[in-house]
Amino acid sequence: MAGANSELVKYTSAADSEFLYYGHCKCINNVPATPDGKPTPGIITRTALRLADIPFLIVDAGSKIKPSIPYISFSGRPGDDIRNGVAVQLNDVKKLYDYGYTLGVQLAKTNDLVVVGESIAGGTTTALGVMMALGIDAKFKVSSSMPNNPHRLKNSVVSEAMDMAEIHYGDLKENPFRAISLFGDPMMPSVAGIASGVVTSGSKIMLAGGTQMCAVAAILTSLHQPLNNISIGTTRYIAEDCFSNVVDLVKSVSSEIPIFSCDLHLAESVKPGLQAFAKGYVKEGVGAGGISITSMLKSNGRINGSILLKAIEEEYEVVVEKVLLK
Amino acid sequence: MAGANSELVKYTSAADSEFLYYGHCKCINNVPATPDGKPTPGIITRTALRLADIPFLIVDAGSKIKPSIPYISFSGRPGDDIRNGVAVQLNDVKKLYDYGYTLGVQLAKTNDLVVVGESIAGGTTTALGVMMALGIDAKFKVSSSMPNNPHRLKNSVVSEAMDMAEIHYGDLKENPFRAISLFGDPMMPSVAGIASGVVTSGSKIMLAGGTQMCAVAAILTSLHQPLNNISIGTTRYIAEDCFSNVVDLVKSVSSEIPIFSCDLHLAESVKPGLQAFAKGYVKEGVGAGGISITSMLKSNGRINGSILLKAIEEEYEVVVEKVLLK
Numbered sequence: 001m002a003g004a005n006s007e008l009v010k011y012t013s014a015a016d017s018e019f020l021y022y023g024h025c026k027c028i029n030n031v032p033a034t035p036d037g038k039p040t041p042g043i044i045t046r047t048a049l050r051l052a053d054i055p056f057l058i059v060d061a062g063s064k065i066k067p068s069i070p071y072i073s074f075s076g077r078p079g080d081d082i083r084n085g086v087a088v089q090l091n092d093v094k095k096l097y098d099y100g101y102t103l104g105v106q107l108a109k110t111n112d113l114v115v116v117g118e119s120i121a122g123g124t125t126t127a128l129g130v131m132m133a134l135g136i137d138a139k140f141k142v143s144s145s146m147p148n149n150p151h152r153l154k155n156s157v158v159s160e161a162m163d164m165a166e167i168h169y170g171d172l173k174e175n176p177f178r179a180i181s182l183f184g185d186p187m188m189p190s191v192a193g194i195a196s197g198v199v200t201s202g203s204k205i206m207l208a209g210g211t212q213m214c215a216v217a218a219i220l221t222s223l224h225q226p227l228n229n230i231s232i233g234t235t236r237y238i239a240e241d242c243f244s245n246v247v248d249l250v251k252s253v254s255s256e257i258p259i260f261s262c263d264l265h266l267a268e269s270v271k272p273g274l275q276a277f278a279k280g281y282v283k284e285g286v287g288a289g290g291i292s293i294t295s296m297l298k299s300n301g302r303i304n305g306s307i308l309l310k311a312i313e314e315e316y317e318v319v320v321e322k323v324l325l326k
Numbered sequence: 327m328a329g330a331n332s333e334l335v336k337y338t339s340a341a342d343s344e345f346l347y348y349g350h351c352k353c354i355n356n357v358p359a360t361p362d363g364k365p366t367p368g369i370i371t372r373t374a375l376r377l378a379d380i381p382f383l384i385v386d387a388g389s390k391i392k393p394s395i396p397y398i399s400f401s402g403r404p405g406d407d408i409r410n411g412v413a414v415q416l417n418d419v420k421k422l423y424d425y426g427y428t429l430g431v432q433l434a435k436t437n438d439l440v441v442v443g444e445s446i447a448g449g450t451t452t453a454l455g456v457m458m459a460l461g462i463d464a465k466f467k468v469s470s471s472m473p474n475n476p477h478r479l480k481n482s483v484v485s486e487a488m489d490m491a492e493i494h495y496g497d498l499k500e501n502p503f504r505a506i507s508l509f510g511d512p513m514m515p516s517v518a519g520i521a522s523g524v525v526t527s528g529s530k531i532m533l534a535g536g537t538q539m540c541a542v543a544a545i546l547t548s549l550h551q552p553l554n555n556i557s558i559g560t561t562r563y564i565a566e567d568c569f570s571n572v573v574d575l576v577k578s579v580s581s582e583i584p585i586f587s588c589d590l591h592l593a594e595s596v597k598p599g600l601q602a603f604a605k606g607y608v609k610e611g612v613g614a615g616g617i618s619i620t621s622m623l624k625s626n627g628r629i630n631g632s633i634l635l636k637a638i639e640e641e642y643e644v645v646v647e648k649v650l651l652k
Contacts, residue, residue, distance in 0.1 A: 021428060053435060054435075055432045055433070055435035055436050056432065057398075057432060059396075060399075066399075066401065068401070069425070069428065070385075070398050070399065070400055070425040070426075070428055070429045071398065071399055072383075072396050072397065072398050072399070073386075073392075073396065073397055073398070073399040074396055075392065075394070099395070099396040100396075102347060102395065102396055103396045106381045106382065106383060107381070109379060109380075109381035110381050110436045110437060111436060
């Protein structure tokens with residue numbers, strides 16, 4: 001998760017995806033958590049997937065640590081620090097987009113709605129970088145997994161990378177692959193490709209997340225993809241966050257893309273670790289918001305915020321409290 | 327493909343799976359072919375998939391060469407020669423089965439029928455070995471991609487491996503994982519796991535192939551899996567082959583498992599390379615028979631053997647004749 005120490009952070013994606021399948025991790029002993037101990041939003045995602053019996057697959061777009069589960073490999077390499085010149089090789093950007101497209105076409109054959117979440121460390125900084133290059137003014141609008149959103153740090157990292165590449169705000173509006181290559185990460189072309197494949201095949205896609213999915217939406221806009229079957233799904237903790245402005249960001253990207261948010265009633269939770277999500281910690285990730293919305297849709301409303309909250313608390317008891325008590 | 331030289335043979339699985347997606351290969355310049363130039367049955371598979379708009383995913387259970395496509399990784403290692411002591415580490419057998427099961431459960435959520443084919447070199451020999459260890463007398467019954475089925479060679483390889491492991495006919499009837507570990511290959515536990523996950527979740531599975539799918543069926547029987555939602559689907563070139571007896575093999579495995587075969591009218595083809603399939607060459611593979619049957623089922627019979635033949639010939643013109651004329 002963004003902000004954790006660099007040795008542990010490389011395990012986050014693998015640990016999150018193992019957690020979705022097993023309810024525990026194999027590559028680390030505990031569940032993924034922020035440096036201050038807030039558990040992964042994967043708890044919400046796993047609960048919603050199970051409650052509504054939603055099938056899911058994991059895509060590895062380039063994680064350093066491979067998860068101990070069956071996963072769809074895009075044969076990607078880990079992204080580099082955007083201050084090192086090239087974050088993702090341009091050829092890899094194109095390949096990841098093509099592989100995503102290929103997968104999206106297959107998924108659309110049996111699914112009228114495909115929902116894509118992500119788990120990547122430092123993802124809001126690369127999202128900021130790509131959006132700035134595409135001419136979306138995302139400064140002070142991107143979200144954070146911490147209550148004290150380090151906007152100045154993110155802005156300075158992106159400015160340094162843009163200066164080095166001699167790219168100004170909006171310069172790459174018509175070249176989103178180059179924007180990803182310079183300032184992005186392997187998740188972006190992969191998810192953009194999946195989305196393109198799905199909508200081209202006539203199904204709908206929900207990008208499950210906040211800031212990072214705004215970046216993907218911006219990429220799809222720059223690629224002149226049809227936007228009428230694309231939505232963003234997130235939690236109210238992102239949509240109503242005072243320290244970022246994702247709703248405004250989505251509007252800047254396109255007036256055509258709706259953003260849905262769900263209320264998980266976590267402020268009312270008896271579990272401090274879940275209450276924290278409503279107090280500016282974590283807030284979103286691993287597709288938590290979009291999958292929660294999908295669980296409500298798939299169950300025709302039988303599953304609502306209150307039912308989800310109860311199930312999330314039960315999951316929390318099993319995976320966090322029992323582990324801590326061991 | 328079985329019998330090709332050992333340098334090229336390791337590319338077969340990757341090339342076949344690339345071919346299914348693109349209609350050409352990336353890891354080799356041509357389409358996969360037997361040493362005597364007969365093209366891959368993947369031509370049939372690709373045609374049937376496209377004609378009936380059937381979604382598909384590729385699983386890599388342990389190929390040496392990784393395909394340039396999105397594929398589901400089971401993190402498997404290549405199988406070893408069964409005369410070297412251990413073909414697949416026992417831990418890997420269990421892992422591949424578990425991963426297959428996990429995937430099968432997901433696939434069953436959106437598919438009432440899942441069809442699994444394979445592409446693995448030397449697969450009929452490992453099938454023979456596993457069936458012998460499980461007490462299925464498969465000697466002189468397994469099929470071959472060549473008209474001159476080298477039964478004696480296969481029997482002698484299996485005998486050597488069984489002697490070395492001090493295992494006699496039927497000794498491992500109650501221990502199929504050990505049978506796979508000693509005499510099998512990574513495809514077997516992977517496909518058996520997928521099948522178990524699918525049928526446990528209430529959907530049906532068709533094992534698309536001949537001899538090798540008999541071995542998988544034998545493994546499922548030994549694992550005491552319910553067999554009522556399992557079938558085998560193949561081509562008539564396997565079902566009616568004089569130099570093997572797959573129908574009899576399936577009966578020996580279980581009277582509960584039906585075997586379906588389809589007539590692709592390849593003997594009537596104007597293309598010599600396709601006629602060859604009806605003359606004892608290739609005959610089956612890459613799920614060709616089972617996927618052809620599925621295309622007929624999915625289209626409610628709109629697609630029949632004659633329509634498939636015409637489409638297969640068109641595919642053959644594009645992928646074989648045009649490539650040769652280049």
